[in-house]
Amino acid sequence: MHATSTPLLGHGRVAAMASMDIPADRPAAAPAAKLVIAKPTYITWLTLAFMTTASVASLRSAPTMAIYGLACVFLYIVPAIIFLIPQALVAAELASGWSGGVYRWVSEGLSAKWGLLAVWCQFAMTIFYYPTLLGFVASTLAYVFNPDLATNGVYTGVVIVIVFWAGVLMSAHGGVGGIAKLASSGLLVGTLIPGALLVILGIIYLAQGNASAAPMNADHLIPQWTGIASLVLIVNNFLSYSGMEMNAVHVGSLRNPRGEFPRAMFFACALVLLIFILPALAISWVIPSQELSLTAGVMQAFDGFFAYFGLQILVPIVAIALVCASLGGMLTWLSGPSKGLLMIAQREGYLPPYFQRQNDHEVAVNILVIQGAVTTVIALLYALIPSVSSAYWILSVMTTQVYLVVYLLMFVAARRLRRTQPNVERGYRAPALAFLCVVGFVASAAAIVIGFVPPSQFESGSTVAYVAVIAAGTGLIGLLPPWLFLRLRKPSWKQAQPEVTS
Amino acid sequence: MSASTPPQPSASGDDFRFIYWFVGGVLLILVVIGLITYSGQKDDAAAQAKAQELTQKFERAGLPVPADQDIIVKSLGTDGGAVCDNPANALGRALFNSQLTNGAAFVGQRPVIADRRVLVGQALILDTYCPEELQEFRDKLGDYKVDDTIEQ
Numbered sequence: 001m002h003a004t005s006t007p008l009l010g011h012g013r014v015a016a017m018a019s020m021d022i023p024a025d026r027p028a029a030a031p032a033a034k035l036v037i038a039k040p041t042y043i044t045w046l047t048l049a050f051m052t053t054a055s056v057a058s059l060r061s062a063p064t065m066a067i068y069g070l071a072c073v074f075l076y077i078v079p080a081i082i083f084l085i086p087q088a089l090v091a092a093e094l095a096s097g098w099s100g101g102v103y104r105w106v107s108e109g110l111s112a113k114w115g116l117l118a119v120w121c122q123f124a125m126t127i128f129y130y131p132t133l134l135g136f137v138a139s140t141l142a143y144v145f146n147p148d149l150a151t152n153g154v155y156t157g158v159v160i161v162i163v164f165w166a167g168v169l170m171s172a173h174g175g176v177g178g179i180a181k182l183a184s185s186g187l188l189v190g191t192l193i194p195g196a197l198l199v200i201l202g203i204i205y206l207a208q209g210n211a212s213a214a215p216m217n218a219d220h221l222i223p224q225w226t227g228i229a230s231l232v233l234i235v236n237n238f239l240s241y242s243g244m245e246m247n248a249v250h251v252g253s254l255r256n257p258r259g260e261f262p263r264a265m266f267f268a269c270a271l272v273l274l275i276f277i278l279p280a281l282a283i284s285w286v287i288p289s290q291e292l293s294l295t296a297g298v299m300q301a302f303d304g305f306f307a308y309f310g311l312q313i314l315v316p317i318v319a320i321a322l323v324c325a326s327l328g329g330m331l332t333w334l335s336g337p338s339k340g341l342l343m344i345a346q347r348e349g350y351l352p353p354y355f356q357r358q359n360d361h362e363v364a365v366n367i368l369v370i371q372g373a374v375t376t377v378i379a380l381l382y383a384l385i386p387s388v389s390s391a392y393w394i395l396s397v398m399t400t401q402v403y404l405v406v407y408l409l410m411f412v413a414a415r416r417l418r419r420t421q422p423n424v425e426r427g428y429r430a431p432a433l434a435f436l437c438v439v440g441f442v443a444s445a446a447a448i449v450i451g452f453v454p455p456s457q458f459e460s461g462s463t464v465a466y467v468a469v470i471a472a473g474t475g476l477i478g479l480l481p482p483w484l485f486l487r488l489r490k491p492s493w494k495q496a497q498p499e500v501t502s
Numbered sequence: 503m504s505a506s507t508p509p510q511p512s513a514s515g516d517d518f519r520f521i522y523w524f525v526g527g528v529l530l531i532l533v534v535i536g537l538i539t540y541s542g543q544k545d546d547a548a549a550q551a552k553a554q555e556l557t558q559k560f561e562r563a564g565l566p567v568p569a570d571q572d573i574i575v576k577s578l579g580t581d582g583g584a585v586c587d588n589p590a591n592a593l594g595r596a597l598f599n600s601q602l603t604n605g606a607a608f609v610g611q612r613p614v615i616a617d618r619r620v621l622v623g624q625a626l627i628l629d630t631y632c633p634e635e636l637q638e639f640r641d642k643l644g645d646y647k648v649d650d651t652i653e654q
Contacts, residue, residue: 058607065605067620068652075605129609135596144536147584150593170521178518182525210569220653229615229649239610276605287573288566289652290623298601300577300584307542307576308568316536320529329608382596386642389596393613400612455613456602456646 043180043253045260045267050184051250052268055243055332057275058191058325060136062198063301065280067289069214071223072280075237079443080273083238086440087407088269089430090414091245092262096427097417099257101249101336102410103344108421109413112348113486118409119344120482122246123337125399127371128477131379131392133330134160136298137323138383143299144316156383161376167327168372171334175361176253179335186328190321192271195279197318201309202282214284228453235450238443239400240276244268245410246336249343258427298322338367349493350485356495393457394466398473401451405478407444411437543579545572552580556630565623582631589628589639598643618648 043051065072094105102122107115138159142149149155171179206212214220223230244265254260283292287304299319306312342364345351351367359365381388415437417424430436454466543549553574560567568574578585589598602616621643628636 056608056610061605061607061611064601064603067617071653072605125609129611132596132600132611133608135593136600139593139597141532143584144540146539147587150584150587151591153592156593170525173521174518178521181518181522185522213566213568215653222653224651224653226649226651229651233604233614233651236604236612236614237606239604239612240606242606242610243608276607280605286568288560288568288623289617290560290565290619291568291574291627292601292620292623303542303583304568304573304577308570308573312540312542312576313537315542316540317533320533320536323532324529333609382592384592386592386595389592389599392596393599397612400610403609451612453615454647456616456648457599457613458647 042255043177043250045254045264047180047184048247048250048254048261049264049267049271050187051180051332052244052247052264053271053275054183054187054191054325054328055246055336056241056268056329057272058329059195059198059275059279059322060298060326061240061276062195062279062283063292063298065276066214066283066287066301067292068223068280069284069289070216070220070281072284073277074222075234076240076273076276078234079238079240080269082439083443083447084241084244084269084272086411086436086443087241087244088265089436090411090433090440091248092265092428093426093430093433094410094414094417095245095248095251095261095265096258097424099252100343101251101340102245102406103340105417106409106413107344107347109416110409112344113482114409114413116344116348116350116485117479117482118406119337119340120485121402121405121478123341123371124477124481125403126333126337127375128378128395128399129333130164130330130375131160131382132396133326134164134379135383137163137326140299140319140323143303144319153384157380160379160383163327164330164376164379165372167330167334168368171331172359172363172365172368173361174331174335175363176250176335178361179331180250180253183328183332186324186326186331190323190325190328191275194318194321195275197314198279198282198305201305201311202285205282205286205308210285212285213288216285232450232453232455235446238447239404241272242400242403243333244272247332249336249340256427258425262428334368335363338364338371341367345493346495348489349491349495350489352493353495356493390457393455394469395473397451397455397470398477401448401470401474402478404444404448404451408441408448411441411444543576543583545575546580548580549575549578552578552630556626559626559630560623563619563622563626565619565626578627578631580631582627585627586632586635589635589643595642602646615647615649615651617652618650619652621646621648 065075068075098104098108103115103119106118138156139150141159142155170182174182223233248261251257251261283301283305286308287301291304292301299315302318303312303315306314342356342358345356355366356364357366382392415434418433452467452470454463458466553571556574557567557571577583599613603611603613606612625636625639628639
């Protein structure tokens with residue numbers, strides 16, 4: 001790609017073109033007319049902020065963190081300073097200068113091969129993420145309809161397949177505008193409203209003169225230090241903010257990306273912090289941590305919470321709302337990374353034309369379908385076979401390791417772009433970018449190192465074996481496929497324009 | 503630069519509107535079904551006795567208890583509700599594992615080293631409401647590596 005003065009093109013239809021070798025200082029209107037797709041894909045900065053928030057935050061984690069009481073504030077704020085702020089500011093600068101998301105930033109800053117690695121790592125990890133989300137949906141629905149259903153494999157399998165493929169279908173037919181609308185609605189209905197309700201009820205609980213179930217004094221602000229277990233807890237919480245950069249792939253759908261993307265990013269950061277911290281605190285005020293049953297899932301916590309107020313009628317409503325939020329988040333993850341993979345595949349010819357095929361909503365349908373098939377198999381194994389559900393968590397460590405590679409590359413690319421392309425107009429320039437990149441890089445590297453410490457789920461076996469498994473799996477998932485893409489690619493696979501199919 | 507082409511009506515606007523309303527309709531139906539099927543737990547003398555028993559076990563184990571015992575009564579009832587529905591089966595185990603994680607809600611979710619007392623609390627609930635499930639729970643989930651990460 002060329003170093004140009006205006007690499008960021010501001011329209012969704014033109015964004016696809018920006019990923020090709022077309023000088024970006026050429027007037028946008030002329031080449032835009034060549035494109036087959038003529039659908040408006042404008043979204044507002046607020047919608048993008050909601051999409052970003054929906055991709056990262058939900059109330060699902062509130063009971064998990066409520067067990068730490070006041071220390072959950074520390075566990076969210078410290079990673080926010082060390083990881084969220086560098087990530088958000090750097091992504092805001094990059095997205096306000098270059099369209100296309102992480103593949104484009106890394107391609108411009110390092111090389112197209114590194115760009116492929118970055119976008120593959122972002123894409124691959126989502127395949128292994130969906131099973132937990134789908135398992136959560138199945139158990140939540142069972143909780144309100146009939147808890148016995150959770151023991152029924154057929155029920156679990158049917159819910160997983162229907163919910164996931166409905167999401168794929170909506171992603172394929174919704175386009176950016178449609179996904180944005182559904183994800184925003186999911187966030188509002190499934191996270192913001194129930195979250196506000198939890199916080200208000202929690203405040204009422206304290207205002208009634210009740211003592212908080214979890215101590216709320218300064219002694220409990222910092223988690224108990226027990227050595228490696230505490231370090232694992234704190235450093236792994238950096239990953240709570242994973243994905244803030246993912247929706248930058250849609251930056252071309254903003255009318256004024258340079259000004260609007262940073263605004264969307266900052267607003268999303270504030271929302272994410274509020275959603276993570278306040279509801280978790282509210283639950284910890286009412287329910288003692290040891291009473292938050294682990295096998296009954298998140299709904300048990302909400303059930304106990306609402307029981308105190310005599311509002312258990314809200315349990316099924318909140319359950320469906322949580323499902324809404326999960327599905328909204330899933331839609332953003334279905335549409336974002338696949339779009340980035342498609343863009344670099346078209347530009348560099350890394351994937352056969354079959355995988356580059358788009359429908360008339362600019363969605364890489366064949367990539368989505370293949371991804372869906374793999375995800376379905378993993379999700380069914382995860383929810384139906386007990387031994388798989390334990391092994392799955394080892395797999396989840398591998399995939400989060402792979403995702404952290406994206407951040408390493410992003411921070412290096414951002415630093416290099418400041419040096420190699422200083423004249424590219426950026427709508428937002430992050431203050432002390434070099435410092436932010438160093439902090440973000442070190443935080444990401446620390447999280448990778450901590451990933452090699454066996455968690456609770458690794459019931460037995462040697463640490464050496466665990467480290468070997470994680471290292472091998474990370475290489476297998478993150479490095480092998482992009483290496484194969486590079487080895488097998490053909491010049492004829494490059495596409496000057498997206499191949500459109502209906 | 504920003505494209506000069508003004509937004510045009512979407513050809514698929516009607517299609518998408520249909521998806522949007524369809525999804526909304528399905529979710530509304532699920533809410534209605536949930537309101538009909540979900541009844542919470544029984545709040546009777548037996549439930550009160552079980553809650554009292556659990557509270558005493560928590561106190562003996564040095565664990566905090568809720569300010570209002572009704573929280574236990576209404577969420578666990580007499581039979582433990584969802585907590586006792588085969589906690590060691592595949593989905594129960596998956597849920598259990600997904601709770602022993604960091605604070606991420608989406609792709610950053612990653613397992614951690616859990617606090618010992620949380621597992622103790624879980625075992626006490628099973629011991630009180632469905633002791634027949636306790637041994638299987640201990641066999642399958644009781645060997646997890648734990649530590650004291652929660653400040654008491």
